[in-house]
Structure formats: C-alpha cells, structure tokens
Amino acid sequence: MADPIHQFEIVNLVPLAKIGSTELHLTNSALFMIVAVAITGVLMLGTTAGRQLVPGRLQSMAEVTYEFVADMIRSTAGEQGMRFFPLVFSLFTFILFANLIGIVPYTFTVTSHIVVTASLALLVFLTVIVYGLYSHGLGFFRLFVPHGIPGYILPFVVLIEIVSFLSRPISHSVRLFANMLAGHITLKVFASFVAGLGTLGAVGWAGASLPLIMVVAITALEILVAFLQAYVFTLLTCIYLNDALHPGH
Amino acid sequence: MAQPTQATTEHAPASGHGGGFPPFKAETYGSQLIWLGLCFVVLYVMVAKLALPRMASILADRRARIDGDLAEAVRLKGEADAAVATYEKALADARNRAHTIASETRERLARESEAHRKSVEADLARQLTEAEKTIAAGKTAAMTNVRGIAVDAAGAIVAQLVGKAPSQAAAAAAVDHVLKR
Numbered sequence: 001m002a003d004p005i006h007q008f009e010i011v012n013l014v015p016l017a018k019i020g021s022t023e024l025h026l027t028n029s030a031l032f033m034i035v036a037v038a039i040t041g042v043l044m045l046g047t048t049a050g051r052q053l054v055p056g057r058l059q060s061m062a063e064v065t066y067e068f069v070a071d072m073i074r075s076t077a078g079e080q081g082m083r084f085f086p087l088v089f090s091l092f093t094f095i096l097f098a099n100l101i102g103i104v105p106y107t108f109t110v111t112s113h114i115v116v117t118a119s120l121a122l123l124v125f126l127t128v129i130v131y132g133l134y135s136h137g138l139g140f141f142r143l144f145v146p147h148g149i150p151g152y153i154l155p156f157v158v159l160i161e162i163v164s165f166l167s168r169p170i171s172h173s174v175r176l177f178a179n180m181l182a183g184h185i186t187l188k189v190f191a192s193f194v195a196g197l198g199t200l201g202a203v204g205w206a207g208a209s210l211p212l213i214m215v216v217a218i219t220a221l222e223i224l225v226a227f228l229q230a231y232v233f234t235l236l237t238c239i240y241l242n243d244a245l246h247p248g249h
Numbered sequence: 250m251a252q253p254t255q256a257t258t259e260h261a262p263a264s265g266h267g268g269g270f271p272p273f274k275a276e277t278y279g280s281q282l283i284w285l286g287l288c289f290v291v292l293y294v295m296v297a298k299l300a301l302p303r304m305a306s307i308l309a310d311r312r313a314r315i316d317g318d319l320a321e322a323v324r325l326k327g328e329a330d331a332a333v334a335t336y337e338k339a340l341a342d343a344r345n346r347a348h349t350i351a352s353e354t355r356e357r358l359a360r361e362s363e364a365h366r367k368s369v370e371a372d373l374a375r376q377l378t379e380a381e382k383t384i385a386a387g388k389t390a391a392m393t394n395v396r397g398i399a400v401d402a403a404g405a406i407v408a409q410l411v412g413k414a415p416s417q418a419a420a421a422a423a424v425d426h427v428l429k430r
Binding site: 005008009010022024025027029030033034036037040041044045048051052053055059062063066085086087089090093094110112113114115116119120123177181 | 270271272273274277278279280281282283284285286288289291292293295296297299300301303304306307308310311314
C-alpha cells in the first residue's frame with residue numbers, strides 16, 4: 001500500500017542559493033505557495049484590468065471574493081475592522097487557494113504543514129496583541145475581565161480568559177492543519193485501496209469500485225472543507241481582531 | 250496495474266528522509282518559513298497596494314454611476330410629472346374656457362331670440378289691435394249700413410202692406426227697437 005504520509009514530504013526541486021552552510025531550495029511547498037499567490041494575483045488583478053462597469057464572469061468572481069471578505073469583517077469587527085482588510089483578505093485567499101490547489105492530484109498542500117498554519121495563526125495573534133496595546137494601551141487587558149462577574153470568582157474567570165486567549169493560536173492553527181492533513185490522508189488511503197484491489201482481477205475490480213466511489217465523494221467533501229477551513233480561519237481572525245479593536249466587550 | 254511497484258518506490262524515499270512525520274520534521278521549518286514569509290509579503294503588498302484599491306475604485310465608480318443614474322431618473326420623472334401637471338392644467342383651463350364660451354353664447358342667443366320674439370309679439374299684437382280696430386270700424390260701418398237698409402226695407406214692407414209709407418223717423422225707431430233686442 002502506498003504510504004499516505006509520503007504526500008506531505010518536503011522535496012527540494014531547484015537549488016537557488018547558499019547562505020553559509022544552509023542551502024535554499026525551491027521546494028514543492030514553496031512552488032505551491034507561489035502558485036497560490038499567483039492565482040490570487042490573476043483573480044484580483046488580471047480579471048479587473050478592464051475595470052468594467054458591468055462585470056464579466058471573472059471580474060464578478062473577484063468582486064464576490066472582495067465583498068465576501070469585506071462583509072465578514074464588517075459583520076464581526078465593524079467598520080473599524082476594515083483597516084485590517086488587506087491582512088484578512090490575504091489570509092483568506094492564500095489559505096483558500098493553498099487548500100484548493102492541494103486537492104489536485106500530484107500537488108502539494110501548503111496548509112498541511114503545522115509550521116505554515118502556526119505562522120499564520122501567530123501573525124494574527126501578534127497583530128491582535130500589538131494593535132490592541134498600541135490603540136488601547138493597558139486598557140487592552142480589560143479583554144480578560146468580563147463585565148458582571150461577582151468579585152469572588154473573578155480571579156478564576158480572568159485566569160480562564162488568559163488561558164483561552166493564549167491557546168487561541170494553537171486551536172487556530174491546529175484546526176486548519178489537522179483538517180487538511182486528515183482529509184488528504186483519507187483520500188490517499190481510499191485511493192490506495194482502489195489500486196490494491198484493482199490488482200486482484202475481476203473480483204478485485206468489483207471490490208475496487210466501492211473505494212473509488214468513496215474517493216470521488218471525499219474529493220467533493222474536501223473541496224467543501226478547503227473552502228470552509230479558509231472561511232473558518234478568516235472568520236476567527238476577524239473575531240480576534242475585534243478583540244483588539246473593542247477590548248471592553 | 251503498476252501501483253504496487255510505485256508504492257514501494259514511493260516508500261523508499263520516505264524512509265530515505267529518515268522516516269518520521271513530515272509536518273513535524275524541524276529541519277524543513279526554516280525553508281518553509283522563508284518561503285511563506287516571502288510569498289505572504291508579496292501577496293500582502295499586492296493585495297493592499299493594487300488589488301483592493303482597484304476593486305474599491307471599481308465598486309465606488311459603479312455605486313456613483315448607479316446613484317447618478319437614479320438621481321437623473323428621479324429628476325426626469327419630476328420633469329415628466331411637471332409636464333403632465335402643466336398639460337392637465339392647460340386642459341382644464343381650455344375646458345373651462347370652452348364652457349364659459351358655450352354658456353355665454355347660449356345666453357346671448359337666448360337673449361337675442363327672446364328679444365326677437367318679443368318684438369315679433371309686439372308687432373303681432375299691434376297688427377292685431379289694428380286689425381281689430383279695422384274689424385270694429387268695418388262692423389260699425391256694416392251695422393250702420395244694415396240699419397239704413399233695414400229702415401228702407403221696413404219702410405218698403407210697411408208701404409207694401411199698408412199702402413202708405415211710414416215716416417223715415419218712425420221706421421228708424423222701430424228698427425232700432427228691434428236691433429236692441
């Protein structure tokens with residue numbers, strides 16, 4: 001049976017530079033990060049180059065993406081949240097296209113590596129802390145003190161709030177990482193069942209049809225998951241940024 | 250099916266990497282972080298400096314165009330309403346004027362025909378009185394003639410019967426006496 005973990009292996013493709021003893025290669029991960037950025041560029045710049053008053057299909061896609069992210073920010077963080085629009089939009093498109101490209105066979109899923117998702121989650125986490133302290137000073141720490149809590153349990157509540165705040169980047173990053181990892185392992189396992197049973201002749205072919213159907217169904221599910229996880233990551237980003245904007249609530 | 254051989258060849262480099270779970274291999278983190286940093290900065294700059302401002306301006310232009318068109322439509326509708334109001338007012342004025350002219354004409358004609366009728370009636374009445382006068386005169390004249398003839402006839406009848414003519418005055422008195430009866 002094919003190793004379902006092999007697909008997550010980082011492979012050096014092209015050696016680029018040598019800094020001291022470490023070499024910088026164009027890896028498969030790097031290639032598909034660049035592809036994700038390029039697709040975003042084509043979607044947002046290539047299709048809007050005409051600046052049509054009445055949008056065509058492709059420009060509509062770009063506009064729908066724009067409005068989708070803008071509405072998400074407005075509904076969770078209010079109009080002030082729009083100052084983080086470029087960050088949120090970059091996160092959404094990067095994760096969405098990284099996830100979607102990963103479903104294509106023989107590609108690499110950038111977001112199936114914890115170091116990538118953790119970096120993005122930490123970027124959000126640090127943005128929240130830095131902006132929160134910058135705009136509210138020490139008032140930012142009101143975030144940990146909810147209103148209307150009796151004095152005698154307040155220390156516990158504050159402790160819980162701090163722990164939950166600090167664990168945010170973990171849940172934020174692991175959710176995306178684990179979803180992409182698990183989905184791709186499942187796909188690979190079912191796909192290897194198809195190949196394995198296919199070698200057993202006519203009976204095997206009949207038996208292989210079942211996992212084949214499963215692979216098709218799971219691929220459809222993975223497309224949903226790819227979109228959903230990008231949405232969830234972005235939505236949580238907006239909710240966390242709302243804390244930096246309005247820590248009093 | 251070449252899958253089993255491919256599977257073994259696939260497995261070989263995996264173990265060649267020293268096994269382990271790829272996402273937890275710390276030696277790959279450096280390169281991934283460098284590439285992620287590069288890509289994300291490029292993406293962020295592209296999105297923040299080019300894509301979003303362009304998209305915002307496209308949407309703002311469209312919003313402005315739609316608002317402008319709506320305002321223009323409202324203005325034109327106002328003009329059309331004003332034109333309709335003017336037209337209806339003109340129509341009402343014309344109708345009123347027509348009404349006034351019609352009633353004035355009717356009254357004038359009625360007055361004229363009344364005057365005409367009165368003058369004709371007066372004329373007729375005058376002619377009637379004149380005719381009556383003529384008739385009365387004629388009648389009086391006729392009566393006078395009848396009396397003269399009667400007196401003569403009475404005188405002649407009495408002369409025939411009695412053989413002697415009565416006096417003119419006696420015959421006249423007798424005729425008057427009969428005529429009065």
